[in-house]
């Protein structure tokens with residue numbers, strides 16, 4: 001079943017068009033990785049899906065409904081979670097308060113239990129529950145950012161370079177968590193520049209270049225394709 | 236005069252100005268600009284309460300509550316009318332707009348209520364004497380109201396979903412949206428909260444002294460000094476800042492610098508060296524400048540980003 | 541000297557006779573009124589005094605126009621509000637001179653308003669009569685006149701009052717931080733030092749503030765026997781209210797220059813027993829003015845400023861008739877001639893000018909506040 005369907009969207013910042021007619025789709029049980037060179041429009045694509053940017057042309061359908069013009073908070077309510085690449089936590093809020101905000105659209109009862117479930121998934125956060133987000137390490141912040149987006153159990157999770165800037169060990173942890181999240185029932189789109197690990201857990205892959213879709217293939221095929229590996233995965 | 240009396244006087248002043256400064260600082264936190272029209276909400280609130288209390292004969296507490304609510308709603312209305320067009324504009328543009336708005340509101344008050352001095356129907360207050368301190372019942376009421384309001388603000392910000400959403404929106408508006416927070420709605424609540432606090436402060440000033448159309452404008456400098464002192468955007472800083480300003484104004488003018496400089500006569504003999512009273516307003520300015528030079532983020536430390 | 545405007549009226553009718561020699565009687569009624577300007581603090585710190593001024597002005601105008609006006613035409617006064625602030629006062633004077641082209645402007649009230657406005661009118665060759673009292677006004681120029689004795693006299697007399705009445709040695713001084721207040725401060729200090737007194741506190745307060753407790757604490761820190769100086773309008777009300785609440789009172793009392801400025805707007809309980817000076821109100825002429833005022837407005841005047849503007853209007857009318865011209869130059873010269881023979885209702889009645897256009901004499905009255913009213917003080 002198709003969860004997300006993007007039909008030839010054009011989008012950008014003011015007069016500056018970045019995406020020139022990008023189409024893609026995502027099934028409800030998939031992990032998809034988007035790769036591409038720096039400044040090719042990957043983050044812009046996620047921001048457009050989330051509703052921070054409104055496409056000038058094209059359509060976005062989610063769960064069969066047209067969601068092209070919904071605001072980000074409305075996107076959150078229909079079941080899309082988003083973890084930006086930078087500034088993805090609330091520095092002055094404690095871990096518990098942040099998770100509380102992650103569950104903003106949900107009823108208050110059952111909140112405590114939900115936070116405990118999330119702590120089971122991210123045990124490191126349980127230890128730091130009273131700490132402010134600003135006091136966490138880089139890896140812990142990334143965990144908090146994902147945990148926050150997971151509070152509502154979204155159907156779709158958008159992750160913008162979740163492993164960027166993390167130590168190699170921590171990266172492995174992050175991708176393990178992403179796999180666990182996928183098993184819990186969320187479809188996931190991951191944007192990555194250095195994409196080996198991401199591709200290993202993905203079903204399919206899109207390659208975005210200069211705001212246009214250059215290539216689309218199953219993830220394992222890409223990992224085997226020497227030409228693509230040379231061009232986009234740095235050998 | 237007793238030292239306790241000076242502290243109490245500082246506390247009264249801090250109670251009045253603190254409410255205004257907290258209002259200013261919470262709006263700054265979300266809207267990211269210093270709203271120069273903020274102090275006029277104090278003036279409008281005080282005058283609305285006057286009309287209900289004196290003209291319509293309502294009980295002053297009821298009149299005050301209604302005035303506070305009306306000013307809160309009015310501020311949302313003003314936001315929809317003026318500031319919504321300027322979301323994302325530079326903070327200079329917003330500041331200049333608010334400056335103009337302030338002038339318009341101030342003169343609006345003058346046009347409606349006239350420039351004559353007014354007072355609430357509470358009569359002359361006879362002071363009571365407690366531990367050698369003279370204080371009127373109204374002043375006790377002012378301090379209590381202020382303390383209670385501050386506790387309520389604290390509870391709202393720390394315990395309620397709305398308060399946490401306000402803090403989240405201030406810290407990272409885009410992420411707040413991703414959490415499903417309709418940030419425009421939060422902005423409206425913030426206007427409401429900031430303006431009603433200002434109105435409450437204005438009514439307190441009116442209860443303690445009197446009402447004139449310039450009553451808001453006349454406390455603008457100290458209110459800004461307090462907010463900067465506490466770190467713009469930090470309500471707890473504003474509470475502390477108000478206390479410091481109240482104490483500085485009261486103790487500053489009362490202290491014989493000569494005695495301090497000579498360690499009370501230990502070295503040399505110099506008495507009667509006071510700060511000229513004409514410089515009272517300068518105290519606010521000096522506080523503001525020193526803080527801006529020394530710790531631009533206020534005494535309560537750096538804001539987390 | 542026995543009747544209010546006996547001399548005034550004689551002069552006035554004399555002038556009317558002269559004019560009627562020149563003007564055909566039929567044309568008199570149809571002529572445009574002669575317009576002069578007045579700047580009055582209708583709003584702001586001194587609105588209470590401003591109300592008395594508006595009323596005093598009206599009383600004088602009614603009298604003058606009933607008696608036949610000036611130059612066979614009626615006299616009209618265009619009133620502008622100074623809001624008790626220099627900036628607004630200056631705006632008002634610009635309007636009166638540049639647009640209405642008046643030859644004479646009455647008022648200014650506070651020296652801080654009279655100084656800038658007087659400088660402008662003088663530079664434009666327009667006559668201004670003020671009842672401000674700063675000695676600095678002497679230097680404004682030939683078109684500028686003061687009809688109230690200056691502050692050296694007032695402040696010195698206030699200090700004398702305190703010394704004679706309370707045998708005061710230790711003085712606190714508090715003044716409004718304005719040209720007028722600073723004048724009072726300077727001359728009070730001079731007089732206190734001359735008398736060998738000690739000044740234990742010297743406080744200038746800013747206008748239109750909500751909180752004067754720090755200033756009050758300072759005045760009373762060293763326990764002065766008396767407090768002299770000047771408090772004004774709304775701010776006086778706040779200061780007395782806060783002093784009352786704090787239980788602060790000089791041992792031997794307050795002695796204020798121009799006491800009505802301070803007591804008229806204040807809450808009665810808070811100013812009980814406050815003493816001070818005002819321009820002399822007694823005398824037949826002043827009494828008659830008070831009666832007219834009472835009759836017209838149903839209450840006695842609260843301040844002395846209605847008296848002063850009344851005299852200002854009359855002096856202007858007489859000077860215009862005496863000069864037989866509505867030109868400022870002629871009016872200016874005529875003012876020196878009519879003032880010595882005119883008997884006024886303010887400040888003792890003698891309105892003679894010095895060569896610098898300021899008052900030669902001023903008689904003050906010692907007053908005390910009882911139950912919210914100023915009454916003549918008798919020890």
Ligand SMILES: Nc1ncnc2c1ncn2[C@@H]1O[C@H](COP(=O)(O)OP(=O)(O)O)[C@@H](O)[C@H]1O
Nearest residue numbers: 013016018036037038039040041042043044045
């Ligand atoms: N907020 C913005 N305003 C204007 N241009 C932007 C903004 N963010 C990104 N861009 C531009 O859009 C292009 C694509 O950026 P982005 O989507 O972040 O690329 P990627 O994530 O693939 O590295 C770049 O040229 C970048 O400079």
Ligand SMILES: [Mg+2]
Nearest residue numbers: 042043044085
């Ligand atoms: Mg990117």
